[in-house]
Amino acid sequence: MNKQFTEIDLLKPILQLKNGLIIWVTKKITFLKNLDHIYPRYFRIFLPLLCAVTPVAVLLVYIAFLPAIQEGGNIFLTSHHPVIIKDSADNENVDAMVARQKNIGKLQRALNKLTPSSSYLLINTSENKFQLYSGKKLIREGICSTGSYTMLVSGENKKWIFKTPKGIFRIRDKKTSPVWKKPDWAFVEEGLPIPPPNHDSRFEYGTLGDYALSLGDGYMIHGTLYQRFLGLPVTHGCVRLGDDDLEKVYHTLSIGSKVYIF
Amino acid sequence: MNKKDKNSGKIIQWFDRVSRKPVLTVLLAILVLIFMTTGILTSLSPYQYLGELNKQFRSDSLMIQVSSNALDSLKFEEAFLKSRLTLSSLDSISLVINLKDSLATLEIKGVVIYSVKIEKINQSLIFNKMDPRLRLLEFTDPMQVSGVFSTIPKEQYMVKNAPADTSDLQSALPVIDTVITDAVCYIFYFENGLQFEIRQLEAPSGKVLRQYDRHNKRKEIFKIAGDLLRFKIPDYRPQISIEIRGVNARTIFRALPVKPAVVLKF
Structure with a gap:
């Protein structure tokens, strides 16, 4: 059976929620007022403030620690050896080293020449x-x-x-x-x-x-x-x-x- | 009790029931979820950074070759000398940082004009985890500074008004810069993401230093938070920090051009 919804029907839950909220808040205030003899007045004033500020403060402290968290991410890294290294015979390695050493000597001499001799x-x-x-x-x-x-x-x-x-x-x-x-x-x-x-x-x-x-x-x-x-x-x-x-x-x-x- | 009151009562009961514990639990859970997600994303950034480098490394076919520790150290030396030779073609003063021998030098046209001992080196953990050949690939070429932040100005002028006549003449000596005792700290930001900081060794204190540290921290946090807001793994910026005597740090900073070239040797 198709039910015809009117505007009133649609607004009903919102109105109910509104009324409910008002009653709930009133109830809470009454509850807090009754706490007069248990908690001092300033505590009741600061309690909601504290509740609001604490999460913000926690969030700010957390944000301040973000760089440390980022740096801490390094701890989980393992040593990386991504290069494919050819298995080489020793003599191949020695040849490569000799060639490098020669080149280093050449570069060093070129650099030394740049310093004035006079x-x-x-x-x-x-x-x-x-x-x-x-x-x-x-x-x-x-x-x-x-x-x-x-x-x-x-x-x-x-x-x-x-x-x-x-x-x-x-x-x-x-x-x-x-x-x-x-x-x-x-x-x-x-x-x-x-x-x-x-x-x-x-x-x-x-x-x-x-x-x-x-x-x-x-x-x-x-x-x-x-x-x-x-x-x-x-x-x-x-x-x-x-x-x-x-x-x-x-x-x-x-x-x-x-x-x-x- | 009419129907309206009945409904309101139901809602109050529900809201009251929910508001006690579950709402708090849900809020707490959301907060923890945010912390966990952002924490994981943030801590993944070094992994991502290293992954990018590895990719670059693999695509460089020249790097796939015979390798050994002794040969690697020769490669580093060769690359370092090549970089210094490249620097010698520049007209301006360049900075050469030899972390291996703890030396910071200023060079112009290949001539070492100033050399100081590095007293302390602090570097991001990633450098210890990184394959040395990755460092060779990424950091051995001369790097161009893209931005600088420092506690001291590059050049500090004292303005002196000319006296109208000899009776107005004051034998005022200029304020001598060497007596200014502000902490000397500066950080170079490189195009490849590296941050290189030089701090004075002497226990620094004072407002200027606090402002400097706060600025660096804020910049870092904003960068990470900005990336997180876009649900992106934050960019990782490895940092090397060295400590040298304040007077040496000042000399190096003043001698270098605004955007100098720097060579690093690990």
């Missing part, structure tokens, strides 16, 4: 240290000063960054008793007006020490009047060395020698 200088700008090598032999090491990583900003929208460039450089020029031709920033930094390009005030004697080795683009390896700042990053981009170290570097490196700055 003198070269390493400048460590982070630690403000230098190492002077002759071929593979370290002949001197010590402290130096490199760029201060200062950005000088002038009101005229001009700015200069004082840092020592990194990379491979070559000694372009060598000078004794060098004279410093002060660039514009030297005047800006001191709050002085910038003079014309070849004005007398641009030339300073003795500031760069006894020797200077040019690296190009205005960067130099030179001495300093401020020996107490050696080992600190205080320069405008040049590399400052102590007097004795500078002398040794000057006499060891020749024009074309490599300088590695890192």
Whole structure:
């Protein structure tokens, strides 16, 4: 027998559920109210909160442990030897090893050739240290000063960054008793007006020490009047060395020698 | 009692009956099921990672050849030297990590410019379970860093305003970077999924380090959780972590370009 469903019929279970829920909640509240004499009030307030927060907290703790679970998955791995290895006679193995060893020797020689056989200088700008090598032999090491990583900003929208460039450089020029031709920033930094390009005030004697080795683009390896700042990053981009170290570097490196700055 | 009250009563009875224990049990069961499923999926990820490598390994016919421990070690040495020669063709500074001899070196054009001893090495368990030849296949070629996260900036500038005149001149010395004592930790993310971390050996502490660790953990969790939400076995990212002196770690980080090339030797 076909029963005709009306809208009321369809809504009936929902209405029943709604009424039921209301009665159930009321009953629960009454039950909780009756607990007044057993549990303190704050406990009744926090109990539902605790019930809601606990699963979330458990879930969050679990999620936090996911990387550990992932790493723990390694424990179940067995050693893998997926390659099909040919069963070989010993002499076949020996031949292969000899061939490899020859190739290794060749590669090693190719790598060794890349290190300059003549003198070269390493400048460590982070630690403000230098190492002077002759071929593979370290002949001197010590402290130096490199760029201060200062950005000088002038009101005229001009700015200069004082840092020592990194990379491979070559000694372009060598000078004794060098004279410093002060660039514009030297005047800006001191709050002085910038003079014309070849004005007398641009030339300073003795500031760069006894020797200077040019690296190009205005960067130099030179001495300093401020020996107490050696080992600190205080320069405008040049590399400052102590007097004795500078002398040794000057006499060891020749024009074309490599300088590695890192 | 009318019919309506009768029905409501039935529902209450049912709801009350169900709500006591079974609902809690069902909820708990669902939670446990979620934990188990995600836990199993997560712990399967190293297995899947290794499986992928094995597949790649098998498809490389060159690898199916005569093998022995002595020959393998020669192959590793050869591959390492080849990789260093490849690096020498680059113009920038590269990092060479020799885990076998505990050495971290900086090289430019094949010249070793900086070398430090690695004090401590921590690596994912998978490297111990992995066939050495898989490591040769996957990690011996120069690897390109795809992302970096660190506690220190690459270059830190101090801005100094030019004095208006000599009376305004301050003999202010720049803040010297070497006196900054923030912990030096950084992590390189590689295109092949490897994560390589360098941490300072000296007991690090402070807010910066906590932020760094939190960031790494969060990134890892989000990655795994994201994959799990898509019902996918999470990608496994093996990690190698080395500890060296803070000053050395700083030098290496500052010397390297933003996305350097790295060679590993196991």
